[in-house]
Amino acid sequence: MNDDFRRVVHDKLKADGQLQTDWSKLVLAACDGTDALDAVLNDEIASDTIEPDVPHVPTSAYLTSLTVQGFRGIGPTQTLAFTPGPGLTIVIGRNGSGKSSFAEALEVLFTGDSKRWSERSKIWKEGWRSLHQPDAARIETELLLERAGSAKLACSWDGDAAFEAKKVVVQPKGKSKTSLQALGWDDALLTYRPFLSYNELGSMLDEGPAKLYDAISLVLGLEKLVEAQKALAQSRLDRKKALDAADQQRKLLVQALNALLQGEPDERVSQCLAALTSRDWGLDTIEEVLAIGAGDSDPHIAILKGAAALAAPDADRVTAAVDALRDADAQLKAIAGTDAETSRQLAQLLEAAIAFHAAHGDRDCPVCGNESALSDSWAAASRKEVARLRAIATESEQAHRAAAAARRSARERIAPVPNVLEKLVEIGIDGAATARDHWWSWQSGSAIAELLALATHLEAHHATLAHAVEAVRKAAADELRRREDRWRPIADGLAAWLPGAQEALIGAEQLLGIKAAEAWLKDASATIRNERFAPIADKAMATWEHLRQQSNVTLGRIELVGAGTQRRVTLDVTVDGIAGAALSVMSQGELHSLALSLFLPRATSTESPFRFVVIDDPVQSMDPARVDGLARALDETARTRQVIVFTHDERLPEAVRRLGIKSTILSLTRRPKSVVEVKTALDPVRAYVQDARALVLTSDLPNDVLRSLVPGFCRSALEAACMTVIRRRRLAAGSLMARSSKSWRMLKN
Numbered sequence: 158m159n160d161d162f163r164r165v166v167h168d169k170l171k172a173d174g175q176l177q178t179d180w181s182k183l184v185l186a187a188c189d190g191t192d193a194l195d196a197v198l199n200d201e202i203a204s205d206t207i208e209p210d211v212p213h214v215p216t217s218a219y220l221t222s223l224t225v226q227g228f229r230g231i232g233p234t235q236t237l238a239f240t241p242g243p244g245l246t247i248v249i250g251r252n253g254s255g256k257s258s259f260a261e262a263l264e265v266l267f268t269g270d271s272k273r274w275s276e277r278s279k280i281w282k283e284g285w286r287s288l289h290q291p292d293a294a295r296i297e298t299e300l301l302l303e304r305a306g307s308a309k310l311a312c313s314w315d316g317d318a319a320f321e322a323k324k325v326v327v328q329p330k331g332k333s334k335t336s337l338q339a340l341g342w343d344d345a346l347l348t349y350r351p352f353l354s355y356n357e358l359g360s361m362l363d364e365g366p367a368k369l370y371d372a373i374s375l376v377l378g379l380e381k382l383v384e385a386q387k388a389l390a391q392s393r394l395d396r397k398k399a400l401d402a403a404d405q406q407r408k409l410l411v412q413a414l415n416a417l418l419q420g421e422p423d424e425r426v427s428q429c430l431a432a433l434t435s436r437d438w439g440l441d442t443i444e445e446v447l448a449i450g451a452g453d454s455d456p457h458i459a460i461l462k463g464a465a466a467l468a469a470p471d472a473d474r475v476t477a478a479v480d481a482l483r484d485a486d487a488q489l490k491a492i493a494g495t496d497a498e499t500s501r502q503l504a505q506l507l508e509a510a511i512a513f514h515a516a517h518g519d520r521d522c523p524v525c526g527n528e529s530a531l532s533d534s535w536a537a538a539s540r541k542e543v544a545r546l547r548a549i550a551t552e553s554e555q556a557h558r559a560a561a562a563a564r565r566s567a568r569e570r571i572a573p574v575p576n577v578l579e580k581l582v583e584i585g586i587d588g589a590a591t592a593r594d595h596w597w598s599w600q601s602g603s604a605i606a607e608l609l610a611l612a613t614h615l616e617a618h619h620a621t622l623a624h625a626v627e628a629v630r631k632a633a634a635d636e637l638r639r640r641e642d643r644w645r646p647i648a649d650g651l652a653a654w655l656p657g658a659q660e661a662l663i664g665a666e667q668l669l670g671i672k673a674a675e676a677w678l679k680d681a682s683a684t685i686r687n688e689r690f691a692p693i694a695d696k697a698m699a700t701w702e703h704l705r706q707q708s709n710v711t712l713g714r715i716e717l718v719g720a721g722t723q724r725r726v727t728l729d730v731t732v733d734g735i736a737g738a739a740l741s742v743m744s745q746g747e748l749h750s751l752a753l754s755l756f757l758p759r760a761t762s763t764e765s766p767f768r769f770v771v772i773d774d775p776v777q778s779m780d781p782a783r784v785d786g787l788a789r790a791l792d793e794t795a796r797t798r799q800v801i802v803f804t805h806d807e808r809l810p811e812a813v814r815r816l817g818i819k820s821t822i823l824s825l826t827r828r829p830k831s832v833v834e835v836k837t838a839l840d841p842v843r844a845y846v847q848d849a850r851a852l853v854l855t856s857d858l859p860n861d862v863l864r865s866l867v868p869g870f871c872r873s874a875l876e877a878a879c880m881t882v883i884r885r886r887r888l889a890a891g892s893l894m895a896r897s898s899k900s901w902r903m904l905k906n
Contacts, residue, residue, distance in 0.1 A: 491556070571602050
């Protein structure tokens, strides 16, 4: 939205005491369109960055000249010179003289197109090049820019370039080249479009009250207001639609989760079902279940996954333990009864006696009963004996150490029943109880001390245990796969739904603010619209009073009402004091006058940078009285604007002269090969006299021809002078235009 109108909305919020509300930021953001609104709602821009800037004032301009070459009916270069400043210029010429070519050239130069062609078939645009100078097409206007001096705006085409391939240049005098956008005219050319062609004049009211509403709304900036309302409405509808879609999908997911639970329990399914049926949809819970793969969420799944690590004692290690037990047993048997074995046992006995003596001092021998057998000397001698015996018992010691190591290694193979196996039994996995029982039997071997018995136990139970454990591990893997196959589709569905649901709930939280902003803007729109339209409506009614000369139609209040498809302009029209349907009771001339009444206030708005208006053929369908009204309306407009009117109808310049309206009248004449001549037109009296004088001064013209033609021009000059005097006197006395014309015709006849 342009900064000027954005500030209007800002000031209205402030006046209503709503500027500090959270949703007021949404109103201002909507002024910049849907993208800006979404950026604020999504926290992509800070809300304090949406305050309106001081509006940029576009550069104002008057026209100094218009030069055209090779465009439509104009061949060689020709220039129309204007006085830059308020005033009325009338460009008159017959049909085909090049008037509309100049008017359309100026429109194309500024807007890039012509309303005369834009809504018609392609063939209307194809003849834009001059037939007599097709290789060089150029349009140039010299402007007087306020606070910037003169500048040239030009567009040109290469030899065979299409109409759309024009090159546009803006060249301020003594400065670098710039653009229409840099002058601040892009929006202004849409809002305050200063061009009005005859077909526009005729169609403005033909297309219905909605089209007229749009045309008037453009100058008021109301289309931006409507766009802001649409942005808020679209934002609300999008979020409501997203919420409804997410809720519909949620219901389908709830149905799927219930169906899964009916088959068998699943902690993941239960958690997600409880979350989805909660008020806030439990999105955090669902995200956690999906994020951790549900291993920690569902204890059964964790147990089943843990079963993958379940394994019986390693067969090779068990075999090695059995072999070690048997070897150790063989070694013990081999040393039984040998000196080494006897020496080992005696050494053990003496070591025990020495330890007893060290603890209790000299004593009788507790074994043989000899008195004072245990003494220090005995202890010293015994220690030497132990050393001797140990040397002899080396082989026996090694055998017994090997036996102890083999027993210890074998018992290490006998681990307790794994906890996961007990849990698999609780879950009811096939073979889990059998595997547990076999493991209990295997574990009982830890109490066996005899080497051969322990080896036999390991051999007898390992194979059965390994088979049972492998069976239960495979059963657990199958069960895990089955449960994952049941869970995965619903998990994928939840994962796909989750991001949209999160966004939908965030959007749902914003709905209250959006609705508040939308409601305020809807109510404020009527006030803003009426405040901005009031001056234009007043000016349109004043212009109509000029143009309605001798009309039975009275135009009352003009109002913009409704919105959307119900938008329309209401015209309070009465015919001889009786209310009527505006468009149906008006003549074509009255319709044209009404359209012009609506155009002039829009094009001459004080906010418009264009200090000129260009009107092509406004006189058609107007009776003489209405032409006088048109002249007065143009005169009033020309007091503050540069008004340029193109017409083929002599009645307008005649009315201007007769009413004493100051103006510049240029005459166009088209010669062969599209050569257009421009002259400053004389009033009819001077024109006839000048023509007569030219005949007299023509040396090679026969006298009989002079005597025949010159009196006719003189008579026409007298008639024109008399007509002017009579009309002025009659009009000054209050006579109607039609009666003045009738009186002259009677006098003339």
